[in-house]
Amino acid sequence: MIKERFDAIVVGAGPSGNAAAYTMAKEGLKVLQLERGEYSGSKNVQGAILYANALEKIIPDFRDDAPLERHVIEQRLWTMDDTSYVGMHYRSQDFNEERPNRYTIIRAQFDKWFSRKVREAGAVLLCETTVQELLRDSRGKVIGVRTDRGDGTVFADVVVLAEGVNGLIGQRSGLRAEVRTDSVALAVKEMHFLPREVIESRFNLKGNEGVVIEAMGTITAGMTGTAFLYTNQESISVGIGCIVADFEGSGQTPYGLLEAFKNHPSIKPLLENSECKEYAAHLIPEGGYNAMPELYGDGWIVVGDAGQFVNAVHREGSNLAMTTGRLAGETIVWLKRRKEIASKANLSEYRRRLDETFVMKDLKKYKNIPAFLHGTRQVFGVYPQLLSRAAQTWFRVDGTDKLSKEKEILKSFRKARTMPGLIGDAFKLVRAWR
Ligand SMILES: Cc1cc2nc3c(=O)[nH]c(=O)nc-3n(C[C@H](O)[C@H](O)[C@H](O)COP(=O)(O)OP(=O)(O)OC[C@H]3O[C@@H](n4cnc5c(N)ncnc54)[C@H](O)[C@@H]3O)c2cc1C
Known part of the structure; x- marks a missing residue:
């Protein structure tokens, strides 16, 4: 395949891989990025909202040429039953700012743009190349990867696993467990x-x-x-x-x-x-903090969805992917400058840096939310129905006095979920949220 040795190999060209590859290539490291898709973004799916802050820290002037769709000025949060919704809408003229905070994007276009930036920064990108396994030396340190190309081995000081949610390379190499279906x-x-x-x-x-x-x-x-x-x-x-x-x-x-x-x-x-x-x-x-695999080891480091870096409560994923990719890249650059090897002990700097950011702080804060949501099905059925009925009772003007309406609403809550049930759910939510 490619005979030269690289400072880093990045597996995957989604937002986390692109952030890592860009950060290292910009600082002069020799970076090889491998992507199984026809082009960066060809296999990727997202809603998609782009959170500007994470990208600004990597490419401050991204607004000059990134393919952005609309900047978000209104957020609607809806709780729905079969015929209605109860909503909270927040719309503000303040979001029409010079440097908007959130944009909608189309991932195939956005990833292509990001990938161009990575290549302009000096990284080598090989598409239609699937990494099959990690290569190790006799002491077990990861020293490169084997791909599905003819003579498919390539070597580097460190491998960044930005392979997305399935984490198959990590699994095959025994670095992590299989992704659980409840995560x-x-x-x-x-x-x-x-x-x-x-x-x-x-x-x-x-x-x-x-x-x-x-x-x-x-x-x-x-x-x-x-x-x-x-x-x-x-x-x-x-x-x-x-x-x-x-x-x-x-x-x-x-x-x-x-x-x-x-x-x-x-x-x-x-x-x-x-x-x-x-x-x-x-x-x-969506397993959050408790579902995270090992994040680094001798010669390897995990970023983005492969590390379960998604905040499901706030629907944030790509920003965590880009931030973890950037931090992994910065850690590797830092080690290179100090002429230190990518050993497990040295790569623990990645975790130290991560712990200082919103990524770990938020995931730790919400670590019990996935279990709460999974164990409290009323959130996805009984409560939306009750809320909708309460709103309808309240807004309908039908000759019933307001005190009777209040009593009716309370009664419907008690009937559907009993008082201890209601208090228990509220208590569990508060505990999980803190
Ligand atoms: C429907 C949906 C809506 C979402 N909406 C939002 C949203 O609005 N906002 C938000 O911030 N996040 C959202 N997310 C989450 C977000 O898409 C992810 O968090 C983000 O894409 C993770 O980036 P990544 O680079 O870690 O992984 P990915 O984007 O999955 O990229 C991984 C890359 O690795 C490549 N790859 C995998 N295995 C190999 C291999 N063996 N060899 C070579 N290449 C390989 C893949 O082809 C892929 O290009 C959404 C996700 C989904 C599915």
């Missing part, structure tokens, strides 16, 4: 095309302003999951995902849930007359 969500997503002006009038937008909707409730048929709808310039991304273990024996399919979501009376008018041109499915690691 990953299976998400499906469609792209619906509409003229720009239709999107702007439907969502009350001007120019490149955008709206995003995150939804939960009976739309996931009692399973742990959420749905989304994001506005792009001339398309709408719509999707839904649930924990894989929940699908087993449920009789539900991801596509069936998406169809039902698209046909919900609150969603259907937003997609009316659109043309669906793309369909994709992908896993999302």
Whole structure:
């Protein structure tokens, strides 16, 4: 394959791999990036919201030429039952700032752009190249990779595993356990095309302003999951995902849930007359802090989805991927400058740096949320229904006095979930949230 030895090999060209490769190549390291897809982004799926802050720390002037769709000025959070939603909307003119904070993007275009930056920084990218296993020396230190190319071995001081959620190389090499079905969500997503002006009038937008909707409730048929709808310039991304273990024996399919979501009376008018041109499915690691594998060892380091770096509560993944990729890259550059080897002890600097960022702080904060959501199914069925009924009782003007309405709402809560049940769920939520 390639005879020269590299400072680092990066497996994968998603946001985490690109961030790592860019960070190291920019500082003059010899970097080889291997991607099994035809091009960077060809295999990747995301909603997608891009959180600017993480990318700004890597490419400060990314807004000059990155393919951005709309900047988000309005966030809608919906709790849905079969006919209604109870929502919280936050819209602010302040989000029309000079350097907006969140954008919708289309991953295939965005990843291609990021990959160009990586190559311009000096990294070598080989696409259509699947890494099959890690190579080790007699002491067990990782010294390179074997790929599916003819003479497919290539050597480096350190291998960055940015291979995404399945982490197959890590698994095959005994660095991590198989991903558990209760720690990953299976998400499906469609792209619906509409003229720009239709999107702007439907969502009350001007120019490149955008709206995003995150939804939960009976739309996931009692399973742990959420749905989304994001506005792009001339398309709408719509999707839904649930924990894989929940699908087993449920009789539900991801596509069936998406169809039902698209046909919900609150969603259907937003997609009316659109043309669906793309369909994709992908896993999302949602096990959080407690599901994290080992993050580094002798000659290897894990970044992005491969390390379960997703904050499912806040729907953040790509920013954690880019931040972990950058920190891994910076750690490797730091070791190189000090002429130190990529031993397990030295790479522990990566973990030290990670612990100081929002990535670990947030994942630690929410470490009990996945178990709470999985163990409290009422969140995805009974509570959305109760909320909706309460709102309807409250808003309907029908000659009933307000005190009686309050009593009726309280009674419906007690009947559906008993007082100890309600208090218990609230207590568990507060404990998991802290
Ligand atoms: C439906 C959906 C919606 C989402 N929405 C959002 C959102 O709105 N905002 C957000 O921040 N995050 C979102 N996420 C999460 C986000 O997409 C991920 O966190 C992010 O893509 C992780 O980046 P990564 O580089 O670690 O992995 P990936 O993007 O999965 O990239 C891994 C790369 O490695 C390559 N690869 C794998 N194995 C090999 C191998 N053996 N050899 C060579 N190459 C290999 C793959 O082809 C791929 O290109 C969403 C995810 C999904 C599925």
